[in-house]
Amino acid sequence: MMDVFWLEQSEADLPAENDWLSASERLRLDGMRFAKRHADWRLGRWTAKHALAAYLHLPSHPQDLAGIEIRSAPSGAPEVFIANQPAGVAISLSHRGGVAACAVTLSGAQVGCDLEIVEPRCDAFIADYFATEEQELIERTSAADRSLLLALLWSGKESALKVLRAGLTLDTRSVTVRPVAPALHGDGRAQAPALAAPGSYAPKAWQPLQVVYEGEQVFHGWWQNTGDLLRTMVASPRPAAPISLEAAALSARCAS
Ligand SMILES: CC(C)(COP(=O)(O)OP(=O)(O)OC[C@H]1O[C@@H](n2cnc3c(N)ncnc32)[C@H](O)[C@@H]1OP(=O)(O)O)[C@@H](O)C(=O)NCCC(=O)NCCS
Numbered sequence: 726m727m728d729v730f731w732l733e734q735s736e737a738d739l740p741a742e743n744d745w746l747s748a749s750e751r752l753r754l755d756g757m758r759f760a761k762r763h764a765d766w767r768l769g770r771w772t773a774k775h776a777l778a779a780y781l782h783l784p785s786h787p788q789d790l791a792g793i794e795i796r797s798a799p800s801g802a803p804e805v806f807i808a809n810q811p812a813g814v815a816i817s818l819s820h821r822g823g824v825a826a827c828a829v830t831l832s833g834a835q836v837g838c839d840l841e842i843v844e845p846r847c848d849a850f851i852a853d854y855f856a857t858e859e860q861e862l863i864e865r866t867s868a869a870d871r872s873l874l875l876a877l878l879w880s881g882k883e884s885a886l887k888v889l890r891a892g893l894t895l896d897t898r899s900v901t902v903r904p905v906a907p908a909l910h911g912d913g914r915a916q917a918p919a920l921a922a923p924g925s926y927a928p929k930a931w932q933p934l935q936v937v938y939e940g941e942q943v944f945h946g947w948w949q950n951t952g953d954l955l956r957t958m959v960a961s962p963r964p965a966a967p968i969s970l971e972a973a974a975l976s977a978r979c980a981s
Pocket residue numbers: 765766769797799800801802803817818819820821838839840883886887888889890891892893894
């Protein structure tokens with residue numbers, strides 16, 4: 726299975742200065758008129774640059790980070806350049822509620838990540854955006870677990886739409902998310918999804934999921950809920966559970 730690395734940063738981690746952005750990134754930031762977009766974009770770039778520095782074992786002084794650029798393809802998908810050359814890595818970004826996440830893996834792989842807040846959603850949202858199989862799963866889920874399930878299904882869709890580099894230009898019903906019981910994970914069959922009740926699995930443990938695109942292409946991924954945020958990651962080739970870059974950096978420091 727492929728390794729995917731994960732880093733999260735929050736507003737509190739951000740410095741006031743912008744000297745860690747390249748000149749063209751600073752220009753782009755200056756052109757953002759909406760405060761939320763400005764803040765999200767800045768936090769996303771900060772998180773991605775630190776994730777890339779850790780993954781590629783590069784220094785992370787502001788002038789070094791300024792040489793790592795995350796540009797947007799015409800689709801909106803992030804692409805990494807170092808000293809103006811494609812960096813040979815694949816990343817995905819998400820921002821939600823003052824937190825940004827970056828997933829990093831090998832060049833040539835496809836990866837998507839997403840953060841969501843677990844909150845109640847209305848019936849019209851379910852009817853409009855979810856596939857029939859997902860709606861049936863929502864029906865079968867207790868009221869207590871429904872908000873968690875909705876956040877998980879929605880976030881899994883966004884991660885998959887990022888893997889496909891399509892975003893919301895695709896119909897959200899073309900991707901069906903299946904939370905998979907960990908014990909059953911691995912045989913590739915479409916299993917009856919078993920969603921654990923929020924208190925019944927280890928906090929912070931990543932749980933497997935599958936996403937089926939257009940009824941035939943199967944992607945594998947993971948989800949995690951820590952109460953404040955729900956995270957998903959989907960990738961191809963099939964990924965192992967995300968590895969925290971903070972923990973990886975810490976164990977490297979301890980070993981040296
Ligand atoms: C991709 C999308 C589903 C993410 O939605 P979201 O949950 O609101 O936002 P998130 O914070 O989770 O993710 C945003 C990040 O997804 C990434 N992204 C955007 N479009 C993407 C795509 N087509 N494929 C892969 N990743 C994409 C970007 O890195 C973006 O952050 P950035 O703009 O700061 O670099 C949504 O933005 C979308 O579909 N957009 C439509 C595509 C679009 O508008 N394209 C024109 C862009 S110029």
